[in-house]
Amino acid sequence: MSIKTTISIVLLAMTFLSCSNNKNEKNNLNEIKLLQAEKDSLTAIITQNKTIMKNQMIRSLTFQDGNAENAMNFYLNIFDNSKIINVNRWGKDAPTDEEKIMQATFELDGNLFMCSDSPPIHDWNFTPAVANYIECESESELEMLFTKLSENGKVMMPLNNYGFSQKFGFIEDQFGVSWQLNLK
Template identity: 65%
Template sequence: MKKQITTFLTFQDNRAEEAMDFYVDLFDNSRVIDVQRYGKDGPGREGTIVKAIFELNGALFMCSDSFIKHDWNFTPAVSNWVECETEEELKHVFRHLSENGDVKMPLDNYGFSRRFAFVEDRFGVSWQLNLG
């Protein structure tokens, strides 16, 4: 049996849809596949996401708005690796992901890559950007 492995992003601030739409707009060949929402009877706030499936340039992701407040959130120890084909693409993605985020490693040559950056976006999700 083939098992699909999919990144699942759990948002605790009801920003799952905002983040999903931001990512789908940012990356080429991306789309929202399915969205399930909480109804008026909850348990989450009406209209927020129970589970959404989306694709970022062929990679499947899922997200939700957790109605349970956890003691944890996203960590930079787990990140999304993005191979960019051009310097322009790298700069474009870096600019948008770093806006109101936290740049862990600015765009530079670190020896293991001629152009690389590590950024935590405004939603707390971490991205490693590499010029392939």
């Protein structure tokens, strides 16, 4: 059931309860207050989600191997100030394994990402031509990210001075996602 449908039902129930001539008018008023609080909570969630998503460019990672949750948790453990915002899972009658991620939204150091486990297998996958580019504040941050992200992955350009940067590295992580790391 969508949030808009839920809010409509709550408002309808509030109208019905407020119009009834029941002896338990005090109970009805309490129920109306509870329904109003629930409506306010749902409205706040909708507003928050719209604010988060408004004018945001979000990286969307589609996993065809069922690794969306593993990748998301891997990234959350590497990047500071990271959190899961929302996770929707495939249900019992889904075209993929139950409980795989239908869509998850998460934040890595202030940057929004989405991921999903795709039921159909496509003719495409991740490409290094589109990479996550990170400006690192320090050499230690750059080296830590490079080490962790390249573990079980593929180094495409080792950390070095390539003329356009004092230190730069390009890797594909163990999930096939590409990362360009640059020292400011």
